[in-house]
Amino acid sequence: MAGNKRSHVRGSSGGSCKYVTLATLLWSLLLAGHVSAQQSVAEREAARVETIRRITPSVVCVMAPNGEGGGSGVLISADGYAISNYHVTSGSGSFMKCGLSNGKLYDSVIVGIDPTGDVALIQLQGRTDFEFAQPGDSDQVRVGDEVMALGNPFLLASDFSPTVTFGIVSGIHRYQYPANTFLEYTDCIQIDASINPGNSGGPLFDIQGRWIGINGRASFEKRGRVNSGAAYAISVNQVQLFIESLKSGLIVDHGVTEFTVETVEGEVIVSQVSELSEAWRRGLRPGAQIISFAGRVVTSANDFQNIVGIFPEGTRLALTWRDKAGQHEATIRLRPLHAFQKAPTLPEERKDGPKPDGHPESPEEEQGGPTAPEPLPDALTKLFVERDGFCNFYFNELQQKRLLDPLRSRVASMGNYQAGWKISFAASGGETPLTGELTVGPAAAGLKLNGAPYLQNSNEPDASEEPSQLPGFLTSMIQLKRLLAGQNGGFTEQLAMGRTLHLPLRKPVDILVTREGARTCRWYFSEGSELPVAVDVEYGQAIDEARLILDDWADRGGIVFPGRIGVISGEKEELTWLTVGEVSSK
Incomplete structure (x- = not known):
């Protein structure tokens, strides 16, 4: 028994040691995990603080010239362009005061507006080295992603340092119907980060500090305008589709x-x-059943409206549908939704900015009411030109000059563009080979195509006078001659219209629109091109526009002219290439 007892005691002691060792090991692991978790939390906090420090200089406090009201914005380029909400800038007039986190105030001018999408573009003056936000990809945003909203609610900080609120993405691809107004939020991001009056127009960042949206509409309780946890941001991808049009003062x-x-x-x-x-x-x-639009699968009527709503008017987009005959593909051009000629007026309840509604931080209570604005310097007032149909025509003139000056320099050394043209061309590979001789004069354009004659008047074009194999070709050549003739070209109107993705070239192009009577031309310039790479010509109602690609420009027979002209058929989206032969000018 003694042996058994000793054996039992020794066994018990050994087991206890094992239990103690195991417990110690578990405790060490738990402690290490706790320390690691603390370090992880601390590291995440430090990273978040550093991110906020890095993105803060891009946030703008937007005010009227006298300092009244207030909203937010975000700098998007070093030369001072900044995005805000239309409902923030609409009550401020053509000029604003903008504060940055460095405590300094800058004069700014309105550049372009998107009333439907509730977006405005302004430009801060006085520097060319502003710190600006780096855009992310809002199509990659997921529900549950952490986000930060920066802005100036109630103008809380007199030094213009922004307020930061933190939250998550509550929903994506949300559609907010334009109730009692023209403001329409399509394909937007829903967040639970606190958004209050004055936050509007400010940036929404992901946790890495990438700009993914513009904070706009929020659901407020009726009393006190307190945020209820449902706010909406316009996606940065939608804003990017409009920026070049906004820069054109439209x-x-x-x-x-x-x-x-x-x-x-x-x-x-x-x-x-x-x-x-x-x-x-x-x-x-x-x-017919809609399958996809603009490259996105369509799942509902609401989804379809979300897709349509993120594009500017005039954009050409791919459409796929199915009917009893099978599946079909085509491209269509979006028409204007409102066609505003003047900036529309918002209902009073849609205008943003701090109001004397009991908040002790209200500037009117602190300062005894808004002060009269100081006289604007001449250097600033010269940056605004009023014209019907434009937000600020001064910036449209800048964009026209950017596109047309290189073209005029290129053609200036070559011949007299007022003289007549005579051009031969041929095409093969289609159903019927084509051989043509084109003559373009000041009053008409003539064509002999495979022996058949055509004559188009330059003043009153008739669609029936266009060859069926090349519809709109004669009218397009008359318009091309007008463009290359420069300031004496005879257009009744010309304007810069921003940027789009050209189909079928599938590359971004800048747009110059010219009008002459019922004819509207969209000339497309790619980056680095002095001369247009394509043109679309509308020359009649309820008929397809002429769509041409202009390739291989060179000095030919005394004028600058393309070596190849691609003709896009509207019905089948097929491309027929015309190879240019002899060119003469007389």
Whole structure:
């Protein structure tokens, strides 16, 4: 028994040691995990603090010239361009005061507005080295992502340092209907970060400090305008689609299709189509199922509106649909939604900015009311030119000059563009080979195509006088001659229209629009090109526009002229290349 007892005691002692060792090991692991978790939290906090420090200089406090009201914005380039909300800038006039986190005030001027999308572009003056936000990709945002909203609610900081609120993405691809106003939030980001009056127009950042949206609409309780945890940011990808148009000083409009859709048993079905529309001419009819639009699969009528709403008017987009005959593809151009000629007025309740509603931080209470603005310097007032149909025509003139000066320099050394042109060309590879001789004069354009004659008047073009193999070709050549002739070209209007993705070139191009009577031309310039790479010409109602690609420009027969002209058919999106032969000017 003694042996058994000793054996039992020794066994018990050894087991206890094992238990103690195991407990010690577990405790050490738990302690190490706790320390590691503390370090991880501390590291995340330090990273967040550093990110906020880095992005803060890009945040703008936007005020009227007399310091009244207030909203927010974000710098997007070193030369002072900044994005805000239209409902922030609309009550401030053409000029504003903008404060940055360095405590300094800068004069700014309105550049362009997007009333429907609730976006405005301003430019701060006085520097060319502003710190600005780096854009992210809002299409990659996920529900649950951490976000930070920066802005100036209630103008709390007299040194213009922004307030930071933290939260998560609550929803994506949200659609906010324009209730009692023209403001329409499409494909926006829903967040639970606190957004209050004065935050509007400020940036939304992801946790890495990438700019992913513009804080705009929020749901407020009726009393006290307190945020209720549901706010919406305009996606940065939508803003990017409009920036170049805004830089052109435009009252930018959103696009609309000339057909409507509805959701029927989980499918997106066409309900109505205008018989005068491009979509009708491509074969779209009521009852067809929409499969995709602009490269995105369409899942509902609401989803379709979300996609349409993020594009400027005039954008050409790909459409895929299915009907009894099978699946079809085409491209269509979006038409204007509102066609504003003047900046529209917002209802009073839609205007942002601190109000004397009981908040002790209200500037009116601290300072006894707004002060009269100081006289504006001449150098600032010269930056604004008023004209119907534009937000600020001064900036449109700048963009026109940027596009046209290189063109005029290129053609200035070559011949007399007022003289007549004679050009031969040929095309092969299509159903029927083409051989043509084109003559373009000051009053008309003539063409002999495979022996058949055509004559188009330059003042009153007739669609029936265009060759069926090359519809709109003669009218387009007359317009090309007008463009290359420069200031004496005879257009009734010309304006810069921003940037788009050209189809089928599939590259970004700047747009110059010219008008002469009922003819509207969209000339497309790619980066680094002195001469247009393509043109679309509208020359009549309810007919397809002429769409040409202009390639291989060179000095030919005394003028600068393309060596190849691509003709895009509207019906099948097929491209026919015309190879230019002899060119002469007389």
